[in-house]
Amino acid sequence: MNIQDNYLKNKKNIFFSENKDIQAHREKLINIFENDRFDKKNNESLKNINLKNFIDFNYKYQIPEETSVINTNQENSYSIVSLNGQCSSFKDDKIEITKILDEDYNDFSKNDIIENNDHFVNLNSLFLNSGFKIVIKKNNNIKIKILNIITDDDLTIFQKNNYICEEGSSLNLIEEYQNKNKSTSNILNVIKLEKNSQLNHFLIQDNSPNHNLMITTHSSCKKDSTYTQKVYNFSEGYVRNFHYSELIEANSEVDLQGIFFLKDNNTSNNKTFVKHLAEDCKSNQVYKGILNDRSKATYFSNTYVDQVAQKTEGYQLSKGILLSDNASYFSKPELKIYADDVKCSHGSTIGPIDENAIFYLRSRGMSKTAATKILISSFINEELSSIDNEQMSEIIQKKLVRYLSKVK
Amino acid sequence: MFLEIKDLSVKIENKNILKSLNLNISKGEVHAIMGPNGSGKSTLANVLAGKDDYEILDGKINFKDNDLFDLNIEERAQEGMFLAFQYPVEIPGVNITPFLHSAINSKRKRMNKQEIDNLSFAKLLKSKASDLGINIDMLKRSVNTGFSGGEKKRYEILQMSILNPDLAILDETDSGLDIDALKIVTDGVNKLKTKDNSFLIITHYQKLLDYIKPDYVHVMVNGSIVKSGGVEIAAEIEKDGFQKFQ
Numbered sequence: 103m104n105i106q107d108n109y110l111k112n113k114k115n116i117f118f119s120e121n122k123d124i125q126a127h128r129e130k131l132i133n134i135f136e137n138d139r140f141d142k143k144n145n146e147s148l149k150n151i152n153l154k155n156f157i158d159f160n161y162k163y164q165i166p167e168e169t170s171v172i173n174t175n176q177e178n179s180y181s182i183v184s185l186n187g188q189c190s191s192f193k194d195d196k197i198e199i200t201k202i203l204d205e206d207y208n209d210f211s212k213n214d215i216i217e218n219n220d221h222f223v224n225l226n227s228l229f230l231n232s233g234f235k236i237v238i239k240k241n242n243n244i245k246i247k248i249l250n251i252i253t254d255d256d257l258t259i260f261q262k263n264n265y266i267c268e269e270g271s272s273l274n275l276i277e278e279y280q281n282k283n284k285s286t287s288n289i290l291n292v293i294k295l296e297k298n299s300q301l302n303h304f305l306i307q308d309n310s311p312n313h314n315l316m317i318t319t320h321s322s323c324k325k326d327s328t329y330t331q332k333v334y335n336f337s338e339g340y341v342r343n344f345h346y347s348e349l350i351e352a353n354s355e356v357d358l359q360g361i362f363f364l365k366d367n368n369t370s371n372n373k374t375f376v377k378h379l380a381e382d383c384k385s386n387q388v389y390k391g392i393l394n395d396r397s398k399a400t401y402f403s404n405t406y407v408d409q410v411a412q413k414t415e416g417y418q419l420s421k422g423i424l425l426s427d428n429a430s431y432f433s434k435p436e437l438k439i440y441a442d443d444v445k446c447s448h449g450s451t452i453g454p455i456d457e458n459a460i461f462y463l464r465s466r467g468m469s470k471t472a473a474t475k476i477l478i479s480s481f482i483n484e485e486l487s488s489i490d491n492e493q494m495s496e497i498i499q500k501k502l503v504r505y506l507s508k509v510k
Numbered sequence: 511m512f513l514e515i516k517d518l519s520v521k522i523e524n525k526n527i528l529k530s531l532n533l534n535i536s537k538g539e540v541h542a543i544m545g546p547n548g549s550g551k552s553t554l555a556n557v558l559a560g561k562d563d564y565e566i567l568d569g570k571i572n573f574k575d576n577d578l579f580d581l582n583i584e585e586r587a588q589e590g591m592f593l594a595f596q597y598p599v600e601i602p603g604v605n606i607t608p609f610l611h612s613a614i615n616s617k618r619k620r621m622n623k624q625e626i627d628n629l630s631f632a633k634l635l636k637s638k639a640s641d642l643g644i645n646i647d648m649l650k651r652s653v654n655t656g657f658s659g660g661e662k663k664r665y666e667i668l669q670m671s672i673l674n675p676d677l678a679i680l681d682e683t684d685s686g687l688d689i690d691a692l693k694i695v696t697d698g699v700n701k702l703k704t705k706d707n708s709f710l711i712i713t714h715y716q717k718l719l720d721y722i723k724p725d726y727v728h729v730m731v732n733g734s735i736v737k738s739g740g741v742e743i744a745a746e747i748e749k750d751g752f753q754k755f756q
Contacts, residue, residue, distance in 0.1 A: 465560070465583055467584050467617045483604075484603065
């Protein structure tokens with residue numbers, strides 16, 4: 103079924119389909135799908151995937167019977183179970199959780215550059231069927247843990263979440279994705295950091311082979327704010343982690359880190375696009391992948407430094423270990439700099455595990471498998487040892503042990 | 511015979527490196543191999559330790575009644591062979607202490623001995639490190655990472671003293687060491703020497719042999735041992751160089 107027919111057939115189950123303005127925007131998106139030749143060579147959102155599988159899908163959404171927000175015993179700490187992309191409303195003097203509204207549709211979804219280049223964001227806008235908005239109120243320091251669950255097989259979740267950290271607030275957000283059923287999640291997170299606010303965003307992805315997960319995040323940072331994203335991808339199904347970031351006011355910072363552990367035929371696509379639009383801002387990116395069997399990964403990174411963005415610091419680094427001759431990792435870090443007083447760097451190293459290091463460890467009596475495992479652990483040691491949340495560190499260590507148990 | 515190398519010929523990338531090399535080492539003996547650059551000394555050390563890059567064309571090696579070629583790299587180490595590397599590899603992120611603990615226990619496991627627990631190992635490591643003048647803080651670091659040349663060599667000897675091998679091969683351990691570090695390292699080696707273990711010392715210079723007294727000195731040129739004898743050969747090389755053996 104083509105996109106238009108699919109949309110018309112399911113319109114009644116899609117958010118804001120009665121809104122004329124949104125309706126007009128969606129028609130524009132349908133035209134893009136109908137007229138685009140899906141040029142894989144020049145569109146980074148299409149690398150390593152068969153777009154047909156994602157466009158020609160059976161739309162199915164089910165409103166969950168129950169949703170929950172649990173305010174845990176610890177002060178300022180909240181636990182949310184999101185079912186099929188939804189959670190119930192909640193409000194206290196520190197946070198407010200609501201459904202997303204028509205007005206929340208507009209911001210990032212209507213970005214011209216994205217519309218022409220990222221078909222998954224367009225699919226999200228077209229078939230939007232779930233999502234929520236979380237506001238952290240001024241000067242509060244909050245922890246939230248969200249467990250994302252899809253309740254049934256064959257569901258297609260198109261979810262949009264808005265996070266707003268008001269001035270002086272701080273949010274520690276842990277999201278877990280552990281779906282075992284055959285389903286697809288296309289999630290768009292739009293994050294706004296007001297002056298002097300901070301968001302530490304951790305995503306642990308551990309889905310079964312039948313679950314496709316596409317997460318796109320857009321963050322915008324105002325003066326003195328910091329957004330940190332750390333993604334740990336242990337999924338056996340397809341995962342796409344794209345991040346668009348805008349440093350719009352002075353002295354703001356974005357720190358992006360992604361580690362992916364791939365095996366079998368799995369694919370992970372990663373992309374970042376960081377725009378430095380003000381002076382004295384900093385961006386840092388570290389993406390590391392371990393790829394076994396016939397797995398594939400991409401990392402496209404673009405850091406743009408506007409001419410007003412003097413004193414920018416922008417760093418990009420990607421590293422990959424290929425455990426098999428059939429695994430592949432394509433990395434393309436790019437810098438576009440229009441200011442003349444900046445510190446920027448980019449680097450990428452991908453290759454098999456260091457045979458000299460293996461020989462050294464084996465010459466001390468370690469088996470080849472043990473030496474390989476210890477070298478994989480050491481490859482990501484810096485990132486894992488920097489996790490300051492004990493519970494999360496334990497979860498990730500367990501998943502790492504599981505991944506390593508399959509390494510020969 | 512403890513180690514018996516018979517007619518060993520080895521090549522790498524179509525270049526013959528070792529040519530019908532013969533060498534016998536008995537228990538409790540210290541042998542030194544001296545030779546010019548490119549004579550094949552390090553190739554011999556690497557072949558003994560089991561590095562895969564080489565093609566064995568001919569010959570046999572027996573080690574403690576085992577055909578060495580039947581043993582893989584780690585089995586050779588577990589059987590008591592130890593190579594102190596000329597250029598120890600830096601391995602960021604692998605902490606020295608658990609790595610060495612795991613190494614010693616893999617050897618003990620093969621010997622059907624009980625594994626050493628954390629506490630006993632920490633004590634052993636601390637005492638051996640102190641003997642070699644190694645700062646305890648260094649044991650918190652990653653393997654060879656950020657070490658100076660001298661620290662790397664000292665750390666190789668620390669590993670050797672922990673693993674207590676039957677046959678230790680020292681591949682140019684003296685290179686890059688100042689005189690004080692050389693003394694510390696050679697003291698460490700001399701302390702380990704017993705009637706039950708053997709050493710194969712590879713070096714360019716006589717200096718090392720002033721501190722570790724070999725029972726035999728061999729001159730290696732162009733992939734073969736061309737002369738064997740006592741420590742007087744080292745003095746001869748120091749005086750006249752390797753030219754006369756080529």
